[in-house]
Amino acid sequence: MTMTAPPMLRNDAGIATAVAVLKQRFGEQISTGEAIRTQHGHTLTWIPNQIPDAVVFARSEAEVQDAVKIAAAHRCPVIPFGTGTSLEGHLNAPAGGVSIDVSQMNRVLRVNAEDLDCVIEPGVTRKALNETLRDTGLFFPIDPGADASLGGMAATRASGTNAVRYGTMREAVMALRAVTADGSVVTTSRRAKKSAAGYDLTRLFVGSEGTLGIFTELTLRLFGIPEVIGAGVCTFPTVKAAADAVILTIQSGIPVARIELLDTLQVKMVNAYSKLTLPESPLLLVEFHGTAAGVAEQSTLFGEIAADCGGGPYQATTEPEQRSKLWQARHDVYWSVVNAAPGKRAVATDVCVPISRLAECIDATAADVAETGILAPIVGHVGDGNFHVQPLVDPNDPAEIAKVEAFIERLVYRALAMEGTCTGEHGVGQGKMAYLEAEHGPEALELMRRIKKAFDPDDILNPGKIVI
């Protein structure tokens, strides 16, 4: 297999007609300039860029509807675009078509403080939402790293460091509105916290990566800002010891808000980049949310568990500045990797396994990294069994690319063999399509294809992603 996306047929005539009609309808809101098109088809993987034929900047649901109706009439693909931070080629246009940029649909429409929810447009980013919420005592916890649009986060079922306590976009999205393949608008659910009224369309759209509809509104769960936030770090002799501490923490019901692992290679990289002097050994970073007494209790319990598992010393604090210092190693992960080998590109991939298999999976992966002779640090949202590997690749070295592709393939099959998944949070896009049948089996894939066909019979919604 290869990471290169399969070629798709282009409906050249239909696309040309659709773009011409869209130009008449959207005037200055449509661009066919190469720079803008390249930016909208960009990918953070090595999958070759496949840029769209035009970009429509939609400002309202009605405009998204118009754009989709025009495109649908001429069988021209449409690809929704938020902030362009997806990682698996989600925004590529393998069959050409039009990128629909919703970044200007960025209004927070309602904040329902009593119900702990809000209604937003899809272009709102997570940081912008939290900025708006600042004075309400509430916050939106899901943090995938990038300041992604919430529409994009819903589309890829994003999660991140806080998911162990607050869940993923699967749990955070209460309802949404989407423009479907024929340009009509569907509302998936009500604002009630739970419902048993029919098929769960909300959860079906979350994670559908633009292949079933284009989101135009999201209702999201919010949480009260914790009274106190505690942070801690602890070094462990082995990944196994750290993973054991994670398992015991979760089993004990300690409602840890974040629990992140850096492997030895990643610790070396942040030491080098941030001039830290952390022991060159696996590191766990934890965060606790709650009342003063609650956080103190959680932190003490975790410290005891860490010591029982051979970790230490455990440093903890609730003082904001000290917290940032303790967590600096985690915050600097990205830049430490990017700067570790100038000229190389960091390619992020992720898998997720049951936490009982986490140590085994990470150890085998670290051994594979060493054997393969690549630079690929590991950092994990280990409370969920989810970890990232970021191989550094010279984009102009086909041999190295092939080596890393083969490594990722082994990583995925290793996770699948441990009852895991080929992606915990990055999504399928083009990069993980090849693994879906091995993960889910042909029967499940057949049902996914039928859903796609039922929702989008002409295959115009982000074609060539998830299933074909």
Added chain:
Amino acid sequence: MTMTAPPMLRNDAGIATAVAVLKQRFGEQISTGEAIRTQHGHTLTWIPNQIPDAVVFARSEAEVQDAVKIAAAHRCPVIPFGTGTSLEGHLNAPAGGVSIDVSQMNRVLRVNAEDLDCVIEPGVTRKALNETLRDTGLFFPIDPGADASLGGMAATRASGTNAVRYGTMREAVMALRAVTADGSVVTTSRRAKKSAAGYDLTRLFVGSEGTLGIFTELTLRLFGIPEVIGAGVCTFPTVKAAADAVILTIQSGIPVARIELLDTLQVKMVNAYSKLTLPESPLLLVEFHGTAAGVAEQSTLFGEIAADCGGGPYQATTEPEQRSKLWQARHDVYWSVVNAAPGKRAVATDVCVPISRLAECIDATAADVAETGILAPIVGHVGDGNFHVQPLVDPNDPAEIAKVEAFIERLVYRALAMEGTCTGEHGVGQGKMAYLEAEHGPEALELMRRIKKAFDPDDILNPGKIVI
């Protein structure tokens, strides 16, 4: 509109052939006796019973597959059956067909204590599962009242008193296996805690009420048994005061495990039935799970909030026997209603609204009960905005049935007008079908129909439920 289910065409010849073939295949495991058929088509609503033509007692996934393949070959409907405790006519056979009883598929296949999950057959009941888990320090929290089969609970997206803290079956089911319309078996997900690998088939099957497939295996999330359980009760002058206390409790981030409301009429009924002397005023019952310090802190905070909202006195305890006493009013709700008017039948219905609208919705409903001149106490899982009304009906009095039907219709439209849902946890079955379009809109209903058609083109899986 009427609560009576719409008539459906029967494929008499096909059903007769299927039953004959099934008899050859299943021998003593199939029954056509009237008593057994009646029991398997039974309904706890007033929807007329529509009994199946035969009942197959399946003992394995392979047997479910065989039964479905034979039925499918002759376009004979199949209706999965667990314990028969559903409330909206889910088990009726409006087009005839075969009930597939999976209650003998009741093995706990694996308990993965380190991962806090287990793999079970669908006929395991929630109490049986917790019995098996007893020595592991883990428990399965979802408690809809009845000792339902977990397959049935997944099929109706059940929840109950603990959902405010532990979620519903939507969150509890990590993966499942189902026999689909052509008799093949699909596995929906892996045992990893999260995944972004394609459409969320798990959530699509959860709540599908047997219309998309028959569950043969479930992977469920488990939780650590709390170190300490605290309980409390508090009387409030009005439903509004009680609801305000609920809202503040949730907003404050108190991880309340249960928070239940009894309205004045319900309090009167339990006083009468259980010889209690509770003030005849709305009552909140709460439960807290955690460490000793955590539970004490939660209970104190709740007591302060309750007092601020005009409630009191607040009685609380962590002593098991005292806890049972405090909660007796809640435990006796069912029998207090059943015994309130001998000869009448209690018909349970439920709706769910955003909690900011809860007081208004319950007050208007209680006023409607009084005006209509029926007996219909209210009890609610109010932390989720979900409440039950249990009108007492003389099944032989068509005028009273009509009166209660009209009352339920008003209740549903009242909840919908407040951004709520026609059912928070009982499901659609036949009883709530008429409201789905008003709740979701024609576009969403059309997508649900397309999903049903894509999964079950011949409409043999529990036909006449959810959407037709």
